[in-house]
Amino acid sequence: MFFHAFLIKYGEIGIKGKNRYLFEDALVAQIRHALKHVEGTFKVTKDQGRIYVHTEGEYDYDDAVAAMRRVFGIVGICPVVILEDEGFEKLGDDVVAYLKARYGEDCDKSFKVQARRARKTYPKASMEMNAELGGRILDAFPGMRVDVHEPELMIHVEVREHIYLYSDIIPGPGGMPIGTNGKSMLLLSGGIDSPVAGYMVAKRGVKIDAVYFHAPPYTSERAKQKVVDLATKVARYTGPIYLYVVNFTEIQLYIYEKCPHDELTIIMRRYMMRIAERIAEKTGSLGLITGESIGQVASQTVQSLAATNEVCTMPVFRPLIAYDKEDIVTISKQIDTYETSIQPFEDCCTIFVAKHPVTKPNINVIKRSEQKLMEQIDEMVDKAIETAELIVVG
Ligand code: ATP
Ligand code: MG
Secondary structure (H helix, E strand, O other): OOOOOEEEEEEEOOOOOOHHHHHHHHHHHHHHHHHHOOOOOOEEEEEEEEEEEEEEEEOOHHHHHHHHOOOEEEEEEEEEEOOOOOOOOHHHHHHHHHHHHHHOOOOOOEEEEEEEEEOOOOOOOOOHHHHHHHHHHHHHHHOEEEEOOOOEEEEEEEEOOEEEOOOOOEEEOOEOOOOOOOOEEEEEEOOOOOOOHHHHHHHOOOOOEEEEOOOOOOOHHHHHHHHHHHHHHHHHOOOOOOOOOOOOOOHHHHHHHHHOOHHHHEEEEHHHHHHHHHHHHHOOOOOOOOOOOOOOOOOOOOOHHHHHHHHOOOOEEEEOOOOOOHHHHHHHHHHHOOOOOOOOOHHHHOOOOOOOOOOOHHHHHHHHHHHOOOOOHHHHHHHHOOOOOEEEEE
16 A cells, blocks of 8 residues: 555644644654655645645655654654545545555445545535545445444545545654753663663653763773663664763772772762763753662662762653663663663673662761762863763764
8 A cells, every 4th residue: 555645643732822833843853853764755744733744756664654653742643645636526436445455345344434624615515525425435345334433444534735535543652742841961871771761751852962971991892882872772762862971980990999888889879960960061951861760779769869869950850760670671672772771781880889888878978978089079070071972873
């Protein structure tokens, strides 16, 4: 079956007035971006409150649909057949031929015809079209019947300059288009959680930058490549991601030298947050995102989260905070980051971990330990930020 266009359905609740244009323009931009790498020529248009993707000539249908299914803000994708207006008789023939090609000669579904006249000069009113096209369908398919309340097939016939015919809705991801809700900085590790966290916040329309802390030579080039690969996978949904790779070795060694070892993880995490926030400020992000979840590991008890959070003034978004690991894994499989996440490369957090880390850190105790770093830490932090490597993916 060859489709000439796609009608894009999007959630309209809550996008009134000026927001509506911002939402639609962002959605159009994201659809264009998503289709850039798909074989074929696509024209995305916004017309009378509807977004269409028109195709020209041959194109890769499956890839096009897959790409659009990753665009946040899309609720449904309707493949459309566009017919020349050659009179109402011919339209009846075409509708029957379309149904035969799409659902088979002996289709026995219940249906409703939903005609809409965008071109008001068309000689038939939409009610008339519904009734007469319905009659043609009943004549052609003995097994089909009309159900105006819960039809299995909603057959849309839209009269514009040409006639648009569609009856399928392929579900989209929902959410809001990237760029409609500012930008935030994702702390991206090589684990399962943080890519999912980035995906979830991006789904609310937030553009994503990312920061990764590595500790060469304690962490390898392969571990870094794994994070680049993960960012690339997340970018399939979010569009290009600016990934800042921060060399954390010096800071980690210094903390190791000066601070009690059972506090290493928490102090290290506090420095990660501080550095991430500084880069976020410099690059226009308004919040931070982590993959933390209450109780998952020692550094994610409520007390630890409070201690980590205390160094930030920006809001920290933790979309997985109340999720079980199982549910996080399910999403990571859906968005195709799971296989990359479970590759066994060391993480900079795992190198310096104590056997018995504190699980209920006292903020005052931690602050006192951090005092021991005061001589050199500011300089080290500045240097880590200045020397961060920028990798753009997606
Ligand atoms: P993940 O699966 O995302 O690695 P995790 O369960 O291993 O999470 P932690 O190692 O405690 O948990 O990290 C908590 C959060 O801190 C991560 O979700 C991530 O947002 C951030 N984080 C941890 N390590 C790094 C790192 N090396 N670079 C950037 N962010 C990190
Ligand atoms: Mg981790």
